Amino acid sequence: MSLIEVRDLSREFTIRKRAGAFRRTSVVKHAVHDLSFDIEAGEMVGYIGPNGAGKSTTIKMLTGILGPSGGSALVAGLEPSRQRRELARRIGVVFGQRTSLWWDLPLRDSYELLRRIYRIPDQTFRRNLEDHVALLDLGDLMDTPVRQLSLGQRMRGDIAAALLHDPEILYLDEPTIGLDVVSKGRLREFLRALNHERGTTLMLTTHDLQDIEALCDRVIVIDHGTAVFDGPLPSLRANGDASRTLVVDLVDEASPIAIEGARVVKVEGPRQWLAFPAGASAAPLVAQVAAAYDVADLSIHEPDIEDVIRKLYAR
């Protein structure tokens, strides 16, 4: 049995609109529609899609704060909306835009309350606190009220908070939003280590595709409530008609390079850009170019997954 099993999961909302002075019409919106996927223990899954695609609705159903209107979800063998509190002991949730810490209290007090809420055994609590405080560099901040923390500090504080009770699954909703590059990098490193060392399953929704590139072996793309792609990151690139780019610097300016298997998309002086399918090998192209032209330099650019995903959405 998979850790997370989602079968034909649906959730519709009825939106009432004014139509004239007294009449109202209702429109049924399918936020999530016949969604199915499995996530195994220890996976790191990126869950992405445009705004309003149904990402948050899915997470709400997986954590049990919203019941499904059709289909089923099973998380760690529990039915989330019926066994919300039992499930809550086994999962951790981190929102980039919300905090689970207490605004007026020092971090230490928030952690102390969480210890009681989750009834964390003393030894586990001390070990987790020591580990996470060290790794997330929170040592000097433990006695600072949360309202005085910077966004990055608060985010680290929130992640440590979500992990105190050793959750099997960690849901992260836009965890790097608003963080600077250095903070983002450190956070990703921490999450990777968490997954490798403790086997924590990670499900991540984000608009930051670098999060996905850095963390996720698998990506589920959702649009209009339905999964439009589910697979490893490289095949997402191959899937979206993505092309790789061979950038050629010639010694002298020349007319567009004509070789088989690639086409010139841009010329700028002696530099030319050649697009070729993401699935194809670059080696024969390089050989052809090198045989026919005086080449000063060559480089290959991977497709930007942002482009790939945009193409998927556009379908």
Place this chain on the structure above:
Amino acid sequence: MSGPLHPQISLYAAIATRSFRRYSTYTAATLAGIFTNSVFGIILSFAYLALWEQNPSAGGYEADQAVTFVWIGQALLMTVALWSGGSTDDLAERIRTGDIAVDLYRPVSVLGWYLAADLGRGLYHFTTRGVAPAIVGALLFGLVTPSPAGAAGFLVSVVLAVVVSFAVRFLFAASAFWLLDATGPRVLLSVLATFFSGLTLPLNLFPDGLRQVALALPFASYIQTPADIWLGRHTGLDMIAAIGLQVLWAVVLLATCALVLRAATRKVVVQGG
């Protein structure tokens, strides 16, 4: 509500303690509040004294009892968070912003959580904004003191006042689940509570009919009931009956809160992504 009792109690005690500590960090606000309560108390005391000179033993209160009633009202005004300032303000705000989702993700009763926080807050407000203005009132006007039984009954009644007022405020705040914003209901609640708690005028001075209704409403638990116990108007079985009515309201209202919360989490979407 499963599991052993002890960890539950220690959790709620910890919440109440943190809530107390949270309010105690705002010393300047507390001092300003004490000053305001004292000024209000002085003004109302002089108004009452003028009124009672015209109409001695109005509502069955002697003039010194009426003045004591004023200061009990001022002491309990913040303790029961009559206008605002309770944990239920946080609740309404968290429903509005969608942060309530964080509370719902926790393996703990949301109702129990906010009640514990409000009791911690109530204790802070009672010991500061309750006691300090009352001392001012006692020094300036000389207040009526209760019998030992009256004092004990008063303290029990005040705890129940906080619980009843919490449950009423919780219901009004929870309307934000459906209305998306609870500002309107909160204004309505302030007006009702100001009038029917006894804050402006003891309910015993209300005309027949309205008086009986007002005394039966939960708002009477806020100020009227504890004040009458302090003043010795409820003693013996009568005191037990008065406290019993508070207990009844507390149980009925908290049960309603639990049902409303369940309906809200079933039917209503947590706002925001």
